[in-house]
Every structure is written in structure tokens, then in C-alpha cells.
Amino acid sequence: MRVAIAGGGLAGLACAKYLVDRGHQPVVLERSAVLGGLVAAWKDEDGDWVETGLHAFFGAYPNMLQLMAELGIGDRLQWKQHTLIFNQPEKPGTLSRFDVPDLPAPINVLVSILRNNDMLTWSQKLRFALGLWPAIVRGQKYVEAMDRYSLLEWLRRQGVDERVNTDIFVAASKALTFINPDEVSATVPLTALNRFLQERYGSKIAFLDGAPPERLCQPIADYVTARGGEVRTETPLRRINLTEHPEALGQVRSLTVGNGEEIVADAYVSAMSVDALKLLLPDEWKTLEFFQKTQQLEGVPVINVQLWFDRKLTDVDQLLFSRSPLLSVYADMSVACREYADPDRSMLELVLAPAADWIGRSEDDIVAATMAELAKLFPDQIPEPAKLRKARVVKTPRSVYKAVPGTQTLRPTQTTPIPNFFMAGSYTQQEYLGSMEGAVLSGKLAAQAVNNAAPSAVSTESTPAARVPPRA
Numbered sequence: 279m280r281v282a283i284a285g286g287g288l289a290g291l292a293c294a295k296y297l298v299d300r301g302h303q304p305v306v307l308e309r310s311a312v313l314g315g316l317v318a319a320w321k322d323e324d325g326d327w328v329e330t331g332l333h334a335f336f337g338a339y340p341n342m343l344q345l346m347a348e349l350g351i352g353d354r355l356q357w358k359q360h361t362l363i364f365n366q367p368e369k370p371g372t373l374s375r376f377d378v379p380d381l382p383a384p385i386n387v388l389v390s391i392l393r394n395n396d397m398l399t400w401s402q403k404l405r406f407a408l409g410l411w412p413a414i415v416r417g418q419k420y421v422e423a424m425d426r427y428s429l430l431e432w433l434r435r436q437g438v439d440e441r442v443n444t445d446i447f448v449a450a451s452k453a454l455t456f457i458n459p460d461e462v463s464a465t466v467p468l469t470a471l472n473r474f475l476q477e478r479y480g481s482k483i484a485f486l487d488g489a490p491p492e493r494l495c496q497p498i499a500d501y502v503t504a505r506g507g508e509v510r511t512e513t514p515l516r517r518i519n520l521t522e523h524p525e526a527l528g529q530v531r532s533l534t535v536g537n538g539e540e541i542v543a544d545a546y547v548s549a550m551s552v553d554a555l556k557l558l559l560p561d562e563w564k565t566l567e568f569f570q571k572t573q574q575l576e577g578v579p580v581i582n583v584q585l586w587f588d589r590k591l592t593d594v595d596q597l598l599f600s601r602s603p604l605l606s607v608y609a610d611m612s613v614a615c616r617e618y619a620d621p622d623r624s625m626l627e628l629v630l631a632p633a634a635d636w637i638g639r640s641e642d643d644i645v646a647a648t649m650a651e652l653a654k655l656f657p658d659q660i661p662e663p664a665k666l667r668k669a670r671v672v673k674t675p676r677s678v679y680k681a682v683p684g685t686q687t688l689r690p691t692q693t694t695p696i697p698n699f700f701m702a703g704s705y706t707q708q709e710y711l712g713s714m715e716g717a718v719l720s721g722k723l724a725a726q727a728v729n730n731a732a733p734s735a736v737s738t739e740s741t742p743a744a745r746v747p748p749r750a
């Protein structure tokens with residue numbers, strides 16, 4: 279079958295990959311000149327990579343790890359020590375570590391929490407553990423039901439100490455969803471926490487060894503094109519055309535792309551962000567409840583800041599949780615990422631979130647505010663003696679869907695009421711979050727749905743994700 283996929287982010291590319299595996303011919307239509315969507319990156323005039331976002335991979339990403347293994351690029355993930363590191367705002371310049379021992383889950387995570395005495399007292403830890411207990415024993419069904427509460431409401435209902443919220447959950451919530459615990463659905467952080475508690479290496483972090491478009495997206499595109507598929511950049515979808523054939527009313531007849539060309543296929547997949555799809559939905563579909571729900575989802579703003587310094591600020595080879603009101607996670611990519619390595623000078627990559635109040639501000643304001651926060655994280659180096667050589671700011675006004683309470687049931691499935699139209703994207707329903715793993719899994723599920731709908735379906739079995747243990 280010929281399958282047209284609008285969107286060349288990880289979801290669209292993964293969908294194309296799993297379609298060629300089943301003998302179909304996908305054509306990926308990507309609006310921008312670069313593949314990757316939210317993982318896109320490009321080189322500036324100095325030849326330095328500028329990224330849409332700092333991206334951490336986790337051991338609990340089975341579908342991403344399987345995809346990379348199938349492409350023969352699994353060794354491009356640089357696995358870090360199994361630890362989570364937090365800045366301590368009350369002691370500027372100091373770090374607090376949750377070192378996870380190599381023991382079976384969940385003992386390993388519990389030991390890491392019990393051994394950390396910087397951030398929580400014993401009574402806070404005990405109330406935290408008791409509060410979490412229902413989520414651990416009652417599993418994902420309970421976690422999904424908690425979508426009616428914000429994380430902060432849930433923590434209060436469970437009697438968890440406010441310090442646990444300010445010390446741990448503000449950082450976790452910002453890192454996972456770019457919003458604070460008073461806004462985020464309790465389901466999202468609890469889902470992540472459950473994975474970390476269930477999988478021995480679930481919370482182990484890796485960075486890609488270079489820029490995602492070259493090191494991750496291009497190999498997927500090469501795999502697809504080598505097997506008869508097509509990947510076109512600078513080909514925006516402009517219109518979804520519906521058939522007037524009485525027996526297939528409401529179904530897609532073709533897609534019109536930027537240059538006016540009409541793309542005709544046997545099946546069509548939207549792998550665009552939810553905001554882009556909402557603008558292109560045919561009027562005839564807007565009355566269907568399925569698409570009405572989707573209309574209520576929207577992307578959340580986030581800002582990525584990259585700062586190049588004239589000296590080394592740190593030798594920490596890991597993702598750090600800044601615990602700053604302005605910033606979320608950050609890393610020194612001159613240490614953590616092979617392609618960006620510099621033995622003498624740091625390049626910090628930082629995520630600014632929540633970003634609603636900053637997305638309209640000037641780049642100079644954003645850099646100045648980030649530097650003021652960094653003076654608290656690196657008080658011996660910033661503002662003196664370290665000098666900022668260069669800064670790059672990438673604003674994404676609408677990134678992953680905003681995971682506020684009540685949104686879980688609004689997320690569409692990959693199969694839609696339109697028999698020849700399918701959906702992929704990290705915002706669609708899948709058991710992972712609005713993440714790279716969620717994007718890959720959604721693409722795989724969409725490919726399965728297309729294949730199952732094919733007149734001569736090659737196979738209707740799902741492809742289970744391999745459990746590839748991350749290497750030390």
C-alpha cells in the first residue's frame with residue numbers, strides 16, 4: 279500500500295520505518311527543511327549545532343531502544359552513571375545526588391531515596407512513601423484515574439509533605455511536561471515514577487552522541503528510502519481533500535502539498551503536532567466527537583537556551599535538575615555529548631520552563647535572566663571570571679501537548695472514525711508520555727493500524743518492544 283504521512287518528526291519517521299518493514303511504501307511529507315520536529319537542530323554561521331531542545335533518553339524507553347538497535351545505531355546513546363542529580367538552591371553551587379545502586383527494581387530506587395539525606399528528612403520520606411503506596415500497588419489503572427487531579431492536589435490528598443513537592447516534584451513536573459505541579463495532571467509524573475520503580479534501569483539516562491537530525495532521524499530516513507519509501511522535506515501539507523464517492527463519504531481522497539501537488543495514497547497518517555492538525559481538519563470531520571476532543575488539546579510553550587563559555591564550568595557528565603523557578607533541566611554538553619565535546623570550554627544547554635511568561639520576551643532578556651539564575655548554580659564562576667562567548671535561544675510556542683488534568687481521555691487513538699485516516703504523534707494515546715519514546719511508539723502503533731486496515735494485511739500481530747538493557 280502507498281501511505282502518505284504528514285510530519286517528519288520521530289512519530290512520522292517511526293511510522294514510515296515500521297510500514298516499510300511490513301512491505302508498504304510510505305511517503306513522508308515534512309514541512310520544514312530539517313527532519314525531527316521537536317528534536318530538529320541546525321548549524322549556525324559558526325558551524326555550531328543549535329537544538330530545538332535538550333533531549334535525555336531513559337532506560338525505560340523500550341521502543342526507542344529497539345528502533346535504534348534495529349537501525350544498528352544503538353551505540354550512539356552515551357549512557358551515564360545511574361544517578362539523578364539536583365541543584366540545592368538553599369546551598370548555591372552544591373549538588374544533591376540520588377545514586378541508584380545496581381539492584382533489582384524497586385529496591386534500587388528506594389535505596390537511592392533512603393540514602394539521600396540532603397533533601398528530605400526521614401519523616402518526609404516516610405510520608406512520601408505512604409502517599410505513593412496506592413500508585414505502586416494499584417498500578418497504572420489507578421494512575422490513569424488520577425487524571426482528575428493536578429499533581430499538587432494529589433500530593434495534598436495523599437498527605438505528602440509540601441517539601442517533597444518543592445524539592446522533587448516541581449523539578450520532575452517541569453522536566454517531564456514544562457509546567458508546574460499545580461497545573462500538571464497527576465497521571466503524568468506518576469506514570470514516569472511507576473516506570474522508574476518497576477524497571478531496574480528505567481531511570482538511567484543517556485544522551486545521543488550528536489545532533490538528532492543527523493544521528494537519529496537521517497538513519498531512519500535512509501532505512502525507509504532504501505526499502506522503497508520516500509522522505510520529502512520542505513513539503514508542507516496544505517489541505518486534506520475528501521472524496522465525494524458515495525460509498526466512501528468523508529474519507530480522504532488526496533493531500534495537497536505546498537507546491538500545489540496532489541498526493542494520492544491508499545492510506546493517510548497525520549504525524550503532525552496536534553496544533554498543526556487542528557488547523558487542517560476538514561470541516562466535515564469537526565462535528566465528530568473524536569476530533570472535537572482533539573480540538574481541546576494544545577501544545578505548551580518551552581524555550582531552549584544554549585550558552586557557550588570561555589572556560590569549563592563543571593565536569594559533571596549528566597543531566598541536572600536545576601530546581602530554579604526559571605529553568606528546568608540542563609547539561610554541560612561539552613562533557614555529556616561526544617560531538618559537542620570541548621576539553622577547555624563549556625557549552626550549557628538549558629530548558630526554560632514554564633515558558634508562558636517568557637515566550638514573547640526578547641532573546642536578550644531571556645539570556646540575561648538565564649545568566650542571573652546561573653549565578654546561583656555556579657556562584658564561583660558566574661558572573662566572574664567566566665565569560666559568555668555566545669548564546670542561542672530557540673522558542674517553541676507550542677511543543678508537546680499541555681498535560682493538564684482531564685486531558686488523558688481527549689488524546690486520540692491511532693485509528694480514527696475515518697477508515698483511511700490514521701494518527702501518530704506523542705500526544706496520541708500510548709502508554710508513555712509526550713516524549714521521544716511516546717512519539718516512536720505512536721508511530722509504530724499507527725503503522726500497525728494501517729497494516730491491519732490493509733486489504734491484504736501482511737500481518738496483524740503487534741511488534742513487541744525488545745528490552746535492550748542500557749550499557750554502563
Ligand SMILES: Cc1cc2nc3c(=O)[nH]c(=O)nc-3n(C[C@H](O)[C@H](O)[C@H](O)COP(=O)(O)OP(=O)(O)OC[C@H]3O[C@@H](n4cnc5c(N)ncnc54)[C@H](O)[C@@H]3O)c2cc1C
Binds near residue numbers: 315316716
Ligand atoms: C525543549 C524540549 C525538550 C524536550 N526534552 C525531551 C527529553 O528530554 N526526552 C524526551 O523523551 N522528550 C523530550 N521532548 C519531547 C520530544 O521532543 C517530543 O515528544 C517528540 O519529539 C515529539 O515527536 P512527534 O513526532 O510526536 O512530534 P513533532 O516532533 O512535533 O513532529 C511533528 C512534525 O510535523 C511537522 N509538520 C507540522 N505541520 C506540518 C504540515 N502542515 N505539513 C507537513 N509537516 C508538518 C513538523 O514540522 C514536525 O516535524 C522535548 C521537547 C522539547 C521541545
